[in-house]
Amino acid sequence: MMVKVIFVDHTGLRRETEGAEGSNVMRVAVDNNVPGIDGDCGGMCACATCHITVDAAWADKTGERSELEESMLTFLPDVSPAARLGCQIKLTPELDGLTVHLPIEQF
Numbered sequence: 001m002m003v004k005v006i007f008v009d010h011t012g013l014r015r016e017t018e019g020a021e022g023s024n025v026m027r028v029a030v031d032n033n034v035p036g037i038d039g040d041c042g043g044m045c046a047c048a049t050c051h052i053t054v055d056a057a058w059a060d061k062t063g064e065r066s067e068l069e070e071s072m073l074t075f076l077p078d079v080s081p082a083a084r085l086g087c088q089i090k091l092t093p094e095l096d097g098l099t100v101h102l103p104i105e106q107f
């Protein structure tokens with residue numbers, strides 16, 4: 001199944017994308033040339049250039065940060081409680097329509 005993921009940048013611009021079930025939020029952004037997600041480490045939870053903020057409406061469905069993810073996010077300035085690493089959010093049918101917000105820039 002294809003899962004819809006909507007990326008909203010800091011200006012409010014929305015980009016609707018689709019990724020295969022089992023893929024992840026970073027991968028779908030990179031594959032669809034969504035600016036603002038670099039994914040430098042290829043999804044290994046080792047770079048934090050896939051930092052996004054989960055829309056409040058989806059917070060319950062995306063689950064919790066892993067310990068490793070948590071420690072990567074501590075390197076970033078101004079991290080929201082809803083911040084996640086996109087590569088650590090796996091696309092499932094329940095996440096169809098997932099909306100995430102992009103930071104002004106990645107560090």
Ligand code: FES
Binds near residue numbers: 038045047049088
């Ligand atoms: S792509 Fe590097 S931490 Fe997500």
